[in-house]
Amino acid sequence: MEQKVVTKVWTVDNDVENAVENLQSCTQIVDAARLLRAGAVVAFPTETVYGLGANALSNDAVEKIFAAKGRPSDNPLIVHIARREQLSTVAAEVPAKAERLMEAFWPGPLTMILPRTDKVASLVTAGLDSVGVRMPDHPVALALIAEAGVPIAAPSANRSGRPSPTTAAHVLADLEGRVAGVVDGGATGVGVESTVIDMTVEPPMVLRPGGITREQLEEVIGQVALDPSFAAGATETPRAPGMKYTHYAPEGEMWLVSGEAGRVREKMAAMLREAKQHGRKTGVLATAETFDYWQGQPDADIVLCVGSRAALGEVAQQLYAVLREFDAHQVQFIVSETFSRDGLGMAVMNRLEKAAGGRIQQA
Numbered sequence: 001m002e003q004k005v006v007t008k009v010w011t012v013d014n015d016v017e018n019a020v021e022n023l024q025s026c027t028q029i030v031d032a033a034r035l036l037r038a039g040a041v042v043a044f045p046t047e048t049v050y051g052l053g054a055n056a057l058s059n060d061a062v063e064k065i066f067a068a069k070g071r072p073s074d075n076p077l078i079v080h081i082a083r084r085e086q087l088s089t090v091a092a093e094v095p096a097k098a099e100r101l102m103e104a105f106w107p108g109p110l111t112m113i114l115p116r117t118d119k120v121a122s123l124v125t126a127g128l129d130s131v132g133v134r135m136p137d138h139p140v141a142l143a144l145i146a147e148a149g150v151p152i153a154a155p156s157a158n159r160s161g162r163p164s165p166t167t168a169a170h171v172l173a174d175l176e177g178r179v180a181g182v183v184d185g186g187a188t189g190v191g192v193e194s195t196v197i198d199m200t201v202e203p204p205m206v207l208r209p210g211g212i213t214r215e216q217l218e219e220v221i222g223q224v225a226l227d228p229s230f231a232a233g234a235t236e237t238p239r240a241p242g243m244k245y246t247h248y249a250p251e252g253e254m255w256l257v258s259g260e261a262g263r264v265r266e267k268m269a270a271m272l273r274e275a276k277q278h279g280r281k282t283g284v285l286a287t288a289e290t291f292d293y294w295q296g297q298p299d300a301d302i303v304l305c306v307g308s309r310a311a312l313g314e315v316a317q318q319l320y321a322v323l324r325e326f327d328a329h330q331v332q333f334i335v336s337e338t339f340s341r342d343g344l345g346m347a348v349m350n351r352l353e354k355a356a357g358g359r360i361q362q363a
Ligand code: TXA
Pocket: 046, 048, 049, 050, 051, 052, 075, 076, 077, 078, 109, 111, 113, 125, 128, 130, 131, 132, 136, 154, 155, 156, 157, 192, 193, 194, 195, 196, 207, 208, 239, 240, 241, 242, 243
């Protein structure tokens, strides 16, 4: 029998002066941090997505994350720190290039893979001799980690395989009754997860595209390699264990359609028509540029706008919420446009490809 718990919700206002210091002494954060120290799991906002945290130095605590998410135990977690001094607790060695990236991007959406210390709970790293570490750029996360006084292991706070949560409501939809609490600090900003870069190899290699682009990384440390698995159409196995799972997926069958805009529109229309003929509820993931057109199409039951093609930051921010909304409407068949892989587009396309389980049509 699964044990049900009452999930606490702490609502905090992080739109205040000196947010980190003020939050650290507020009763909600003190309460949530006390639970973390006692070995419970607590979800909290970061600048990317909500994380599901536990004491990274305790296997008993971390085990509860895997149980709550239904996460495969061979998939390591990211460790979150609030201050630079906490790094030596979890990382045995910090190469010069890692120092420079920290200087440039922390706090921020960049996770670095570094050699681990033996203080890190073995479940966090899934038996690997490296650990992923980041310092999130969110006052609630920073205050909570500082108040807990220990590094916090935290994957995204979704059930395994579901789109990552960008609001506390998404967390509750997936994990209510399965975790001790959720700190509600409003919607997250970046919307896609942190970039994961392996600093134990030369040149350093991006294992997961995310909030910091390859272009930004290269400006600071020169050449950066890309895990060959996420070139368009690649068949290699990804090096980050978490990247090999179907992820971020809505419940409906999703297809990406790429090519010249006019042909994409025709192809999508034909696919929707066929799905309707089979009696399926259809959805279109549209952009500001195409939304009006799709709204006028009788074969498109639910049309959701993910933002403007000219503002990929907007698209990243709204992507997971839009995928969840298709589920809320019980859409069975979804077609989506594709985006350029430049800059943040690399992360957006990676998440879309995962959401679509690799189903892509060339128009
Ligand atoms: O933005 C984020 O990174 C969010 C927030 C909550 O911080 N967290 C997040 O965690 O996305 P998670 O567990 O959903 O994804 C962690 C990814 C997985 O693909 C995992 O396989 C990879 O990082 N990873 C973690 N430690 C690793 C290691 N030592 N070596 C290789 N890959 C690692």
